[in-house]
Amino acid sequence: KAGVTQTPRYLIKTRGQQVTLSCSPISGHRSVSWYQQTPGQGLQFLFEYFSETQRNKGNFPGRFSGRQFSNSRSEMNVSTLELGDSALYLCASSLAANQETQYFGPGTRLLVL
Amino acid sequence: GESVGLHLPTLSVQEGDNSIINCAYSNSASDYFIWYKQESGKGPQFIIDIRSNMDKRQGQRVTVLLNKTVKHLSLQIAATQPGDSAVYFCAENGGSYIPTFGRGTSLIVHP
Numbered sequence: 001k002a003g004v005t006q007t008p009r010y011l012i013k014t015r016g017q018q019v020t021l022s023c024s025p026i027s028g029h030r031s032v033s034w035y036q037q038t039p040g041q042g043l044q045f046l047f048e049y050f051s052e053t054q055r056n057k058g059n060f061p062g063r064f065s066g067r068q069f070s071n072s073r074s075e076m077n078v079s080t081l082e083l084g085d086s087a088l089y090l091c092a093s094s095l096a097a098n099q100e101t102q103y104f105g106p107g108t109r110l111l112v113l
Numbered sequence: 114g115e116s117v118g119l120h121l122p123t124l125s126v127q128e129g130d131n132s133i134i135n136c137a138y139s140n141s142a143s144d145y146f147i148w149y150k151q152e153s154g155k156g157p158q159f160i161i162d163i164r165s166n167m168d169k170r171q172g173q174r175v176t177v178l179l180n181k182t183v184k185h186l187s188l189q190i191a192a193t194q195p196g197d198s199a200v201y202f203c204a205e206n207g208g209s210y211i212p213t214f215g216r217g218t219s220l221i222v223h224p
Contacts, residue, residue, distance in 0.1 A: 004156070043157070043202065043214035056211055090156050100145055100206060104156030 002027065004093050004105035012111045018079040021108045025072050025093030031055075032074040033102060034066060037088040046089075049074050050097035078110075086112045125221045132193045134218045136186040136203035143205040147212065148177060148188045152199045160188070160201075190220075198222045 005024045034046040045058035049068035066076040092102035126132050144165040149157035163170045163177045170177050176189040204212040
């Protein structure tokens, strides 16, 4: 069974631009969570989606948003990029909502110049 | 707010030695703990978990110990191999199903 896939793997943007990242969960998994990983803050929870509905949200500004499609694929969007948004963005999937065991993708490394 | 932290940012061991990675947590309501391994260029990989009603759990070459009295978690890796070199994270879940991750310990295994 294929693992969690994320596209693109690497991305360079400039301040003020917006970006959309994509995540395809493991087949059969219906919950997708997004995390931001930086050297300074470590891994921080962004949001979780299940059945196309956002179930939980972390402490990030409204510039960070996401959505989930009927096939469980998910996208996250960051608008008006700031230098501090440079990070590794990780997607994790699980069978259902509120599942403690999550499987992570390789991440999208975003660099904001 | 609550936090999860690691005592040692870097641990260097010789191949074949046993490794112990420590983690302190502060949320007394946490009832589920997870260890992840993250290799360079990859996402975190689940290693082992433990619930608060246990104090020890063993996997293949790994053992997790939980001391609720002092809110301490440790990961023991037996016969450490070069392939074990990675960053190890502990995470705790206080029932919200949103894990809180520690900052990570870099394990370096010398052949």
